[in-house]
Amino acid sequence: MNIRRLTLLLAILLLAGTAHGKVVTQAISYTHGGVSLEGYLAYDDAVSGKAPGVLVVHEWWGLNDYARSRAEKLAHMGVVAFALDMYGKGKSTEHPDQAAAWMKAVNGNMDGWLKRAMAGLEVLKKQPMVDAGRLAAIGYCFGGATVQVLAYGGADIKGVVSFHGSLMPPTAEQAARTRAKILICHGAADPMNQPEAMSTYAAAMNASSIDWQMIAYGGTRHSFTNPDADKRDMAALAYSPSADRRSWQHMTFFFEELF
Template sequence: MKNLKYLILVLLAYSNASLAQLKAISYKDGNQVLNGFEISPPEKSTQKPGILILPAWMGVDKASKDIAASLADLGYYAFIADIYGEGNYPKDNAEAAQKSSYYKTNYKEYQKRISLALDQLIRAGASPDNIVVIGYCFGGSGALEAARGHLNVKGVVSFHGGLARDPGRTIEPIAAKVLVCHGADDPYESKEEIAAFQQEMRDTKADWQMIYYANAVHGFTNPEYGNDNSKGAAYNEKAAKRSFEHLKLFLNEVLGK
């Protein structure tokens, strides 16, 4: 028992040390100041791949910082994007819904903010031609927009993200590989939206995967959502662990690690 407690303390200390390596980075979109975070792997090299992280609708949060630290521990450069910018961070869910909806509708602006964050990831040291974009909830929608916008990324991963797109948009081939990790009971994505997304993937000739997790609703990777599925968004430990393993498999395949 003492050995187990010691091991837990060591793991917690290691995790906290990784988080401490996160560095705040200010950059700009015109006059708009953006505030992201970067973290480097233990062994730095310009040949190492990079992961761009797009946070959920409240913006940069603990969950995005935790995943950045975990990815750095695995040997990746990571950068957490700031989509909203200084002075525009939502104060509550109502504001987050309004602000995130703006970027979903004005997807070109969303793609531009993602592109600017990619530049920061490369400046941090990541190989410019070996990058994957991952996103959570609103950020998951952004990951798909990175693929739709033909940004220079090898793959994109959406965790419980929005799948919808304006049906009037032109269908164009998607080169980036696509992984969607989706709660089987997510109440925020209709059967029609899921079917339309899957048809989009077929029409664009994408190399895509969509994995469903049983008993999981929206936000299943975030412990801060609690575990009450009836609220529509809730943490599911099993789904969170499985989806992280699926992420690692995807990264190994796409980035050649």
């Protein structure tokens, strides 16, 4: 069976035979900690009944068109996707120094980081077309680390997928709270996460009872899912069409299991 037919079969299994219509998108404003936030909802208007909900967490650049496109791509699969906002309404940038500053303002406080992600998850849960018993989260770069933090915080979700995210080994306390299954899609040549980090992560996860898996894509650097990675003029970043395609397929398999 070729990949296209296999992907179609998985989509049919995931959606239980629902038809495809038009993807509807909507900006949703919400607040957390006194900060005005604006996320991006995407869903297929032909899906009847309640559908699985997937939270999308952006890279350190902020909620930009790339994150929105991933939410739309998920909507084409028949899930309800919500790309949350971790920084504040309108905060996205092309400058690494600004991105780093915004990211550190969030991840410098673990409790605040978790609560900001939870705020986005609550928005997704409240959507009338979402089955709150079938939730997952995916994230890219900073967002990949964020969905791990969400899992370790005991969020009521089935699973999380980290794409080229920082590897976040859980403490024993965090591992005990984790209910979500975890899929790590990682670039084996990612200079931002050296082999030692992969070994440390694996050791911590193996010491826990978390259901986890890591798939490493050979010769693949950071930000491998983003076609704009090569435009950033950062040696650590490189788009990989094959790793992008394969990691999305691995996520699809994972969702078929979760949902």
